[in-house]
Amino acid sequence: MEFIIILLLLILNGIFAMYEIALVSSSKARLETLVGKGNKRAKGVLKQLEEPEKFLSTIQIGITLIGIVSGAYGGATIADDVEPLFALIPEVAAYAKTLAMITVVAIITYLSLIIGELVPKSIALNNPERWATMLSPFMIVLTKISYPFVCLLSASTKLMNKLIGLNSGEERQMTQDELKMILHQSSEQGVIDKDETEMLRDVFRFSDKRANDLMTYRRDIVVLHPTDTPEEVLRIIHEEHFSKYLLVERGKDEIIGVVSVKDIILMMGGEQPFNLRSIARPALFIPESLYAKKVLELFKKNKNKFGVVVDEYGNTEGIITLHDLTESIFGDILEENETEEEEIVVRQDGSMLVEASMNLDDFMEAMGIMNYDDLKEEDFTTLSGLAMFLIGRVPKAGDLFSYKNLDFEVVDMDRGRVDKLLVIKKEEDE
Known part of the structure; x- marks a missing residue:
């Protein structure tokens, strides 16, 4: 009879332990979904999560009382029943009482861990929302019964948290x-x-990412000049297929403004003389170090989709468009009349010809290299930057360098900038 009582106490302890884990492990998002489906118990669990001290105090009161009762009752009562068994053994008869107590404590401890803690918690972790909603009515009733003690413990907990600088009412933000x-x-x-x-x-x-990670580099910008004839402008439009162009005086640092193909066509179809200056709109200048999110905010604020990326001295570094920002999230999006260019071309011998302007993260992912934390803190985001970092100077054609199981060779330069790399992937482990 005594053993059955102890077993029931351990099962009750397991219920408390199960609910404790289920409550703290439950996802608010999933509970809110259940509430939306009409689950009233889930609403009760959400309310409990708003005041966890009350319910955790109830659980702790229950677990503590069960531990005290089962320990005292088991040690005092069951040990007396076990003692005669040891007394029958002559060699240990003198220590029968002590051995009986040790045996009972060991058995109760083992059962407490298995039935009262480990198994219930494992079950709760498997589906916390299910068990939290199932047991919440039982816990609400217990909380009401033990309300005075719960209030005392909750107040004590809040006081201690305040003394050590914790704000229990402040919800921790997910990182x-x-x-x-x-x-x-x-x-x-x-x-x-x-x-x-x-x-x-x-x-x-x-x-x-920053503006200089997503921009079209200065060397690749196609510009128009005020002195260009209509025929020259039309030829550039037909060859390049861009919707907007920079209008510059002589060099790319002398920007007059931005002209759109739509305005050019309208001007050509009208009676006014051909004058690119007259249709140029002010350029939106963007610092190269500006984060992509801020660039997007600038585009929204200025109702613009085209920006000129400049360095700290105001020199043109490149251009960035809303299309560039969109592609950084959704991947390559081919616009009308845009042809897809492969950044990695695999040759017959297995080597790869790679654009040096390729994003470092995209390249590492394509190569199956997941761990390159040693490079993430460095101030570059392209393979061109990787080449300069590993070589230790401005690269030149024929330079060789390696990273992990990849061998690189600079095969093409364009006005001092690495244009293409030959990459050989070795078979040995990284």
């Missing part, structure tokens, strides 16, 4: 690393498909 971990786990479990996972990862990367 970006935690969100990334949730994303990784959701992807591994198949909750989010591969394309959605990659898109969400690009959203995190977007917040870390």
Whole structure:
């Protein structure tokens, strides 16, 4: 009979332990979804999460009382029943009482861990929202019964938290690393498909990128001049297929403004003389170090989709468009009349010809290299920057360098900038 009472106490302890883990492990988002589906118990759990001290105090009172009762009752009562068994053994008869007590304590401790803690908590962790909603009515009743003690413990807990500088009412904000971990786990479990996972990862990367990471470099900018004839302008438009062009005096640092193809065509179809200056709109200048998120905010504020990226001295470094920002999240989006260019071309011998302007993160992902933390703190985001960093000077054609299981060779330069790299991937482990 005594053993059955102890077993029931341990099962009750397990229920308390199960609810404790279920409550603290429950996702508010999932509970809110259940509330939206009409689950009234889920609403009760959400309310409990707003005042966790009360319910955790109830649980702790229950667990403590069960521990005291089972320990005292088991040691005093069951040990007396076990003692005669040891007394039958002559060699240990003199220590029968002590051995009986040790045996009973060991058995109760073992059962407490298995039945009262480990198994219930494992079950609760498997589906915390289910068990929290299932047990919440029981816990609400217990909380009301033990209300005076709960108030005392809750007040004491809040006081201690205040003394050590903790604000129990302040909800902890989830960090970006935690969100990334949730994303990784959701992807591994198949909750989010591969394309959605990659898109969400690009959203995190977007917040870390700057204007000079996404811009079209100065050397690749196609410009128009006020002295260009209509025939020359039309030829450039037909060859390049851009919707907007920079209008400059002589060099790319002498910017007059931005002209759109639409305005050029309208001007040509009208009666006014051909004058690119007359249709040029003021350029939106963007510091090269400005984060992509801030660039997007500037575009919204100025109702613009085209910006000129400049360095600290006002020199033109490149141009950036809303299309560039969009592609950094959604991947390559081909505009009308735009042809796709491969950044990595695999040759017959297995080597790869790679554009040096390729984003470092995209390249490492394509190469299957996940761990390159030693490079992430450096001030570059392209393969061209990687080449300069590893070589230690301005590269020149024929320069060789390596990283992990990759061998690089600079095969083409364009006005002092690395244009193309030859990459050979070795088979040995990284």
